[in-house]
Amino acid sequence: xxxxxxxxxxxxxxxxxxxxxxxxxxxxxxxxxxxxxxxxxxxxxxxxxxxxxxxxxxxxxxxxxxxxxxxxxxxxxxxxxxxxxxxxxxxxxxxxxxxxxxxxxxxxxxxxxxxxxxxxxxxxxxxxxxxxxxxxxxxxxxxxxxxxxxxxxxxxxxxxxxxxxxxxxxxxxxxxxxxxxxxxxxxxxxxxxxxxxxxxxxxxxxxxxxxxxxxxxxxxxxxxxxxxxxxxxxxxxxxxxxxxxxxxxxxxxxxxxxxxxxxxxxxxxxxxxxxxxxxxxxxxxxxxxxxxxxxxxxxxxxxxxxxxxxxxxxxxxxxxxxxxxxxxxxxxxxxxxxxxxxxxxxxxxxxxxxxxxxxxxxxxxxxxxxxxxxxxxxxxxxxxxxxxxxxxxxxxxxxxxxxxxxxxxxxxxxxxxxxxxxxxxxxxxxxxxxxxxxxxxxxxxxxxxxxxxxxxxxxxxxxxxxxxxxxxxxxxxxxxxxxxxxxxxxxxxxxxxxxxxxxxxxxxxxxxxxxxxxxxxxxxxxxxxxxxxxxxxxxxxxxxxxxxxxxxxxxxxxxxxxxxxxxxxxxxxxxxxxxxxxxxxxxxxxxxxxxxxxxxxxxxxxxxxxxxxxxxxxxxxxxxxxxxxxxx
Ligand SMILES: CCC(=O)SCCNC(=O)CCNC(=O)[C@H](O)C(C)(C)COP(=O)(O)OP(=O)(O)OC[C@H]1O[C@@H](n2cnc3c(N)ncnc32)[C@H](O)[C@@H]1OP(=O)(O)O
Numbered sequence: 314x315x316x317x318x319x320x321x322x323x324x325x326x327x328x329x330x331x332x333x334x335x336x337x338x339x340x341x342x343x344x345x346x347x348x349x350x351x352x353x354x355x356x357x358x359x360x361x362x363x364x365x366x367x368x369x370x371x372x373x374x375x376x377x378x379x380x381x382x383x384x385x386x387x388x389x390x391x392x393x394x395x396x397x398x399x400x401x402x403x404x405x406x407x408x409x410x411x412x413x414x415x416x417x418x419x420x421x422x423x424x425x426x427x428x429x430x431x432x433x434x435x436x437x438x439x440x441x442x443x444x445x446x447x448x449x450x451x452x453x454x455x456x457x458x459x460x461x462x463x464x465x466x467x468x469x470x471x472x473x474x475x476x477x478x479x480x481x482x483x484x485x486x487x488x489x490x491x492x493x494x495x496x497x498x499x500x501x502x503x504x505x506x507x508x509x510x511x512x513x514x515x516x517x518x519x520x521x522x523x524x525x526x527x528x529x530x531x532x533x534x535x536x537x538x539x540x541x542x543x544x545x546x547x548x549x550x551x552x553x554x555x556x557x558x559x560x561x562x563x564x565x566x567x568x569x570x571x572x573x574x575x576x577x578x579x580x581x582x583x584x585x586x587x588x589x590x591x592x593x594x595x596x597x598x599x600x601x602x603x604x605x606x607x608x609x610x611x612x613x614x615x616x617x618x619x620x621x622x623x624x625x626x627x628x629x630x631x632x633x634x635x636x637x638x639x640x641x642x643x644x645x646x647x648x649x650x651x652x653x654x655x656x657x658x659x660x661x662x663x664x665x666x667x668x669x670x671x672x673x674x675x676x677x678x679x680x681x682x683x684x685x686x687x688x689x690x691x692x693x694x695x696x697x698x699x700x701x702x703x704x705x706x707x708x709x710x711x712x713x714x715x716x717x718x719x720x721x722x723x724x725x726x727x728x729x730x731x732x733x734x735x736x737x738x739x740x741x742x743x744x745x746x747x748x749x750x751x752x753x754x755x756x757x758x759x760x761x762x763x764x765x766x767x768x769x770x771x772x773x774x775x776x777x778x779x780x781x782x783x784x785x786x787x788x789x790x791x792x793x794x795x796x797x798x799x800x801x802x803x804x805x806x807x808x809x810x811x812x813x814x815x816x817x818x819x820x821x822x823x824x825x826x827x828x829x830x831x832x833x834x835x836x837x838x839x840x841x842x843x844x845x846x847x848x849x850x851x852x853x854x855x856x857x858x859x860x861x862x863x864x865x866x867x868x869x870x871x872x873x874x875x876x877x878x879x880x881x882x883x884x885x886x887x888x889x890x891x892x893x894x895x896x897x898x899x900x901x902x903x904x905x906x907x908x909x910x911x912x913x914x915x916x917x918x919x920x921x922x923x924x925x926x927x928x929x930x931x932x933x934x935x936x937x938x939x940x941x942x943x944x945x
Contacts, residue, residue, distance in 0.1 A: 314717070315717075315718055316714055316717045316718040316720065316729065319579075319717055319732055320729070320730065320732050323732035323733045323761070324733070324735050327348060327733065327759060327761070328347045328348045330732070330733070331347055331348070331358065331571065331733070331761065331762055332347045334571050334574070334575050334762075335347070335359060335362070335567075335571050337571065337574045337575070337578075338364070338369055338570050338571055338574055338610070339364070339368075339369060339373060340362050340363060340364045340567075341363040341364055341365070341540045342361065342362060342363035342364075342540075343362060344359035344360065344361050344362030344543060344567065345361055346359070346360045346361050347359060348759060353772060353776070355758075355767070355780075356758060356759035356760065357544055357766075358543065358544075358565070358567065358568035358571070358761075358762040359543035359544075359567040359568060359571070359762070360542075360543065360544060361542075361543070362542070362543035362567045363540045363541065363542060363543065364540065364541065364543065364566060364567055364570065365443070365444065365446075365538035365539060365540055365541060365566075366443050366547060366566055366569070366570050366606065366610070367407065367411075367440045367441075367443040367444035367538055368444075368538040369570055369609075369610050370440060370443075370605075370606060370609035370610055371384070371400055371403055371404040371407060371440065371609065372404060372538060374400045374612050375400055375401055375404055379400060379586075379612060380399060380400050380401035380404075381399050381400075381401065382399060382400055382586065382612065382614065383397045383398065383399055383614045384398055384399060384400045384402075384403045384609060384614065384615070385397070385398040385403060385433055385436060385614070385615060385616075385617055386588075386614060386615075386616045386617070386638050387432065387433045387616075387617045387619070388616055388617070388618050388619070388620070388634055388637075388638070389431075389432070389618075389619035389620065390619070390620040390625040390626060390630055391480040391482065391483070391619055391620055391625055392480065392513070392619065395637075396433070398433060400612075403433075403436075403437065403440070405535065406437050406530060407437050407440040407441050407444060408441075408444065408535035408536055408537070409530045409531075409533045409534065409535050409536075410437055410438065410441040410526075410529065410530050410533070411441040411442075411444040411445045411535075411536045412533040412534045412535055412536035413529035413530055413532070413533035414441055414442070414445060414447065414472070414507075414529075415445055415536055416529075416533060417472065417504070417505050417507075417524065417529075418471065418504065418505075419445065419447050419471055419472055420445065420446070420447070421445060421446030421447065421539055421541065421545075422446060422447075422448070422545075423447050423448070423470075423471040423472075424447070424448045424449075424450060424468045424469060424470045424471065424549065425438075425442055425447050425448070425449055425450070425470050425471060425472045425473065425474060426449075426450050426451075426452055426461070426464060426465060426468065426470040426472075426473045426474070426503070427439060427442075427449055427450070427451045427452070427473075427474045427475075427595075428451075428452045428454065428461060428473060428474075428475045428488060428491075428492055429451075429454065429474065429475055429476045429479075429488070429509070429595070430454050430476055430478070430479030430480065430486075430488070430619060431479075431594060431595060431617055431618060431619040432476060432509075432511070432617065432619060433617055434476060434509045434526065435451070435476075435595045435617075436595065436604075436605055436617060438474040438507075439451065439548075439595070439601075439605060440605075442548075443547060443566075444536065444538050444539065445536065445538075445539050446539045446541045446545060447471075448468075448546045448547065448548060448549060449547075449548045449549075450464060450468050450470065450548060450549040450550065450551070450561070451548070451550065451595055451596050451600070451601065452464055452551070452596060453594055453596025453597065453816075453880075453882070454479050454486070454488065454594070454596060455594075455596075455816075455880045455881060455882035456596075456879065456880040456882070457491070457876065457877055457878055457879055457880040458491045458492075458494035458495040458498060459495075459498060459877070459878045459879070460559075460878075460879055460880060461491065461492070461495035462495040462496075462498035462499040463558065463559065464551055464559070464561075465495060465496065465499040465501050465503065466499045466500050466501050467551075467558075467559075467561055467769060467770075468549050468561055468769055469501045470501075470503045471503060471504050471505070472503055472504060472505040472506065472507060473492055473496075473503050473505075473506045473507070474506075474507045474509075474526070475488050475489060475492045475506060475507070475508055475509070476488055476508070476509040476510075476511055476526075477489055477508060477509065477510045477511045477512070477513065477515045477517050478511055478513050478514075478515035480513070480619065482621060482624050482625060485513060485514065485515055486515075487515040487516050487517075488515070489506075489508055489515070489516070489517045489518060490516060490518055492506060493518055493520060496522075503522065504522065505522050505523075505524050506520065506522045506523050506524065507524045507525075507526050507529060508523055508524070508525060508526060509526035509527070510525065510526070510527065541566055542566075542567075543565060543566055543567025543568065544565045544566070544567065544568075544766060545565070545566050546563045546564065546565065546566075546766060547564050547565065547566045547569060548563075548564050548601065549561040549562065549563055549564075549769045550562050550564065550598060550601060550704055552598075552703075552704040552705070552817055553810055553817050553818050553819035553822065554774075554778060554810070554819060554821075555778075555808045555809050555810060555819065555821055556819070556821050556822075557819065557821050557822040557824075557825045558822075559819070559822075560768045560771075560774065560778065561768055561769030561770075561771070562704050562705055562765045562768065562769075563765060563766040563767050563768065563769050564601075564707055564763075564765060564766065565762075565763075565766045567762070568761075568762030568763050568764070569606070569707060569708075569762070569763045570606075570610060571762045571763070572707065572708045572761060572762045572763025572764075573602060573606055573607035573610055573611075573707075573708060573763065574607070574610050574611060575732070576607060576708045576709060576731075577589075577607050577608070577610070577611040577613070578611075578716050579714050579716040579717050579732065580700070580708075580709055580712050580714050580715065580716060580731060581642055581644075581673070581675065581715065581716065582642075582672075582673065582715035582716035583608075583611060583613060583641065583642050585611055585612040585613065586612060586613070586614075587613055587614070587641040587642070588613065588614040588615075588616070588638055588639055588640050588641055588670075589603070589607075589608045589611075589613040589614070589615055589616075589640070589641065589642050589643075589644075590615070590616040590618070590634065590635070590638070590640045590642070590643045590644070591603035591604045591608075591615075591616075591643075591644040591645070592616075592618050592622070592631065592643065592644070592645040592649060593644070593645070593646065593678070593815075595617075597678075597704075597815075597816075598702075598703070598704040598707060599644065599646075599677070599678065601707070602707055602708055603644055604616075604617065607708075614638075616634065616638060616640070618634065621652075622645075622649040622650075622652045622653050623652045623653060623655075623656045627656070627662070628652075628653045628656035628657040628662055629657075629662035629665065629666070631643075631645075631649070631653065632662055632663055632665070632666040632668060633666060635666065635668055635670065635671050636666040636667050636668055636670065639670040640670060640671055641670060641671065641672050641673075642671075642672060642673050642674075642675065643671060643673075643674050643675065644674075644675040644676075644677065645674075645675075645676065646676065646677065646678035646679055646814070646815030647676050647678070647679055647680070647681040647682065647685050647699075647815075647847070648678075648679060648814040648815050648845065648846055648847055649815075650676070650685050650688070650689055651682075651685050651844070651845055652845060654685065654688050655845065658688075660688075660691075660692035663692045663693060668693060671693070671695055672695060672696075673695060673696050673697075673698060673715060674689065674693065674695060674696070674697045674698065675698045675699075675700055676697065676698065676699045676700070677699070677700050677701065677702060677709070677727075678812075678815030679812045679814075679815045679847045679848075680803060680804075680805060680812075680847065681699040683724045683725060686699065686724060687724075696713075696715070696719065696722070697722070698712065698713045698715065698722070698728075699722075699726075699727045699728075700712035700713070700727045700728070701727040701791075701801075701803050703789065703790075703791075704817070705764065705765045705779070705787075705789075706760070706763070706764050706765075707763045707764060707765070708731075708763050709731050710730065710731055710734045710736065710756070710789075711727040711728060711729065711730055711731060711734070711736065711801050711803070712727060712728055712729075712731050713727075713728035713729075714728075714729075714731060714732070717732075723796075723800050725802050726796070726800040726801060726802045727801060727802075727803060728800060728801070729799050729800060729801065730799075730801065732761070733760070733761025733762070734756055734760070734761060735756060735757040736754065736755075736756050736795075736801060737754075737755050737756070737757060737786070738750065738751070738752040738753065738754060738755075738793065738794055738795055739752050739753045739755050739783060739786070740752045740753070741753070743782075743783045743786075746794070748794075748795055748796055748797040749794055749795075749796055749797070750794055751792060751793065751794040751804060752792065752793075752794065753788065753789075753791075753792060753807060754789045754791045754792060754793045754801075754803065755783055755786040755787060755788055755789065756786060756787040756789065757785065757786055757787075758780075758785050758786065758787065760787055790806055790807060790808050790810060791803050791804075791805065791806055791807065792804045792805060792806070792807045809821055809904065811839075811840030811848045811850060812840070812847055812848050813840070813843075813846050813847070813848055813849055813850065813882070813883065813884050814845075814846040814847065814882075814884065815847075816882050818850070818879075818882075818883055820838040820839060820840060820850060820904075822879060823838040823850055823852070823875060823879065823883060823885065824836055824837065824838045826874055826875050826878045826879060827852050827854060827871055827874070827875070827888075829874070830854075830867075830870060830871055830874060832856050832857055832860045832862055832867060833854050833855070833856060833857070833871075834854075834855045834856060834857045834858075835854075835855045835894060836852055836853060836854040836855065836894075837852075837853045837894050837902045837904055837907060838850050838851070838852050838853075838885075839851055839853070839904050839907050839908045839911065840908065841908065841911045841912055841940070842912050846884060849884050849885075849886065849887075850883060850884065850885045851885075851887050851888075851889065851911060851940060852871060852885060852887070852888045852889070853888075853889050853891050853894060853907065853931070853934075854867070854871070854888060854889070854890055854891070855890075855891060855892065855893060855894060856890060864888075864890055864938075867888060867890065868887070868888040871885070871888045872885055872886065872888070887938065887940055889934050889935060889938050889940055890934065891930060891931060891934045892930055893924075893927050893930065894907075894927070895907065895922055895923070895924075895927040895928060895931065896922070896923045897919070897921040897922065897923060898921055898922075898923050899921075900923075903919060903922065906918065906919065906922075906928070907931065910928070910931055910932060910935065911935060911940060
């Protein structure tokens with residue numbers, strides 16, 4: 314069947330389509346109700362199905378006689394370690410850890426936060442939670458204690474699972490003191506903190522709530538998988554929104570398992586037994602879906618990479634891993650390729666490795682620029698597939714579905730809607746736009762299986778964020794257009810969320826922190842273009858009257874504050890002092906105007922502006938600090 318036939322069937326007969334796909338996984342109780350609605354009218358998939366995703370990821374493959382296949386390859390250039398774990402080995406450790414967690418009182422429906430670096434124990438912890446129906450919430454290690462505390466107070470974990478340290482290139486980052494600090498800052502008190510000691514010399518302050526990971530596993534019996542309902546939350550994953558507080562995206566179990574299995578076959582075109590590598594972090598949606606669950610569900614070997622595309626030790630690392638571990642399909646963010654391209658523009662390292670095993674390269678996490686795509690294609694002549702999805706969706710929404718039909722690539726487009734996604738382009742009034750007209754990217758309900766169930770304990774925010782603007786449609790927050798062939802081009806966020814090196818961050822959250830500086834009267838944080846990271850934040854601040862502080866000192870203090878409160882991952886490097894911010898007559902800061910000025914894009918001064926002369930002041934300030942592109 315062609316893409317057009319399969320796609321149309323998925324849209325016209327969603328129940329039939331997804332009932333067939335549900336047969337690709339094993340259920341304890343096969344669902345009879347395929348599509349229904351919850352009490353708020355939001356679509357639910359496989360309401361009466363029962364399964365366990367840890368069973369599907371591990372036990373099933375052992376029962377099928379594949380226990381000796383390698384499940385994980387842990388490749389850590391920062392500790393110079395390569396270690397392989399078979400499905401049987403992983404299952405034993407996970408089942409014992411799960412048993413240990415039960416002995417600590419954790420049970421189905423409890424929540425547990427996982428704050429760990431890129432090591433196998435992170436995956437074991439996630440799978441152990443899934444095994445006993447504990448809802449995990451992995452927090453990216455680059456977030457500071459304050460951010461961790463916000464998540465502790467929101468999802469109220471019974472336990473936190475952490476490790477003694479992470480390694481950032483050559484810096485040892487002690488995690489345990491950060492966890493202790495976060496618990497101090499939070500109102501909620503987790504009962505236990507399970508600590509995996511990596512024995513790398515990091516300080517591990519002892520607290521009464523601590524439990525040693527190794528001792529827990531060693532002293533526990535293996536525990537079987539606990540069946541859960543299809544809509545039992547598998548995890549909560551926080552993502553940035555337009556307000557300061559992150560949104561706890563809740564993922565179901567059954568729909569997610571079906572969607573991931575479907576994606577491995579029909580989008581990524583990956584066969585069971587092959588090696589699949591998503592070079593991301595377990596703390597992001599890519600990590601959950603494509604380092605852990607999808608490859609394991611599909612019985613693929615997956616790589617846990619503790620390193621960076623450059624500097625660990627150099628720009629050859631990706632190519633070494635691909636050739637050494639025979640990676641068939643790879644997934645990374647464009648920013649990683651840009652970093653490699655900058656270090657090795659002629660692709661000298663690429664020529665040193667046999668990359669004949671690599672069939673396809675997928676890119677996502679941020680908009681991919683043509684120069685990066687072309688460079689990759691020139692040096693590694695395999696299909697380079699840009700695809701688009703979000704934390705909310707959990708799996709791709711726009712892609713070149715290679716397992717169905719490979720379509721020609723158009724630069725700048727992630728190709729066409731994936732099966733199940735009825736994607737439209739609307740204007741502000743909810744009218745559908747014609748080909749090549751840019752507008753808001755929306756998706757007609759029902760979203761297919763695997764998409765978020767809601768925002769953790771916040772139905773009102775769930776509705777307001779995604780469904781209140783256009784009744785019956787999911788508002789993605791991205792802008793874009795469709796061409797006459799149905800190819801979709803995503804042009805970027807339409808709100809104040811920015812994407813820094815593939816990390817989705819909220820400028821509103823950064824503004825709250827910048828505004829808390831004792832000398833700042835008011836501020837605006839905007840995302841501006843950056844050659845390497847795609848976007849970086851820029852803070853424009855108005856200082857309080859009669860404040861005598863050197864620009865450099867204020868900048869350093871604000872940068873430090875942001876790193877302490879949110880984390881280094883924000884990459885805030887520049888603070889510009891301005892006398893006023895451009896506002897509408899009703900007092901709203903004109904952030905889009907600021908962005909356009911800084912990016913050197915064409916801009917029109919909105920008629921609602923309070924005082925036009927501020928524009929000149931901003932241009933002068935940006936010139937003074939040499940910030941911005943092109944025309945500054
Ligand atoms: C499709 C659905 C989705 O969008 S899911 C999200 C997909 N996004 C991704 O996969 C992210 C892709 N990006 C990356 O993997 C990294 O940015 C790559 C390309 C590897 C570059 O890493 P790096 O050189 O560290 O730059 P960065 O901008 O990520 O980091 C900025 C500063 O933050 C720090 N940082 C980063 N990670 C951690 C961590 N786990 N623990 C502690 N600190 C961390 C970095 O060290 C860096 O710090 P500094 O500013 O140099 O002091």
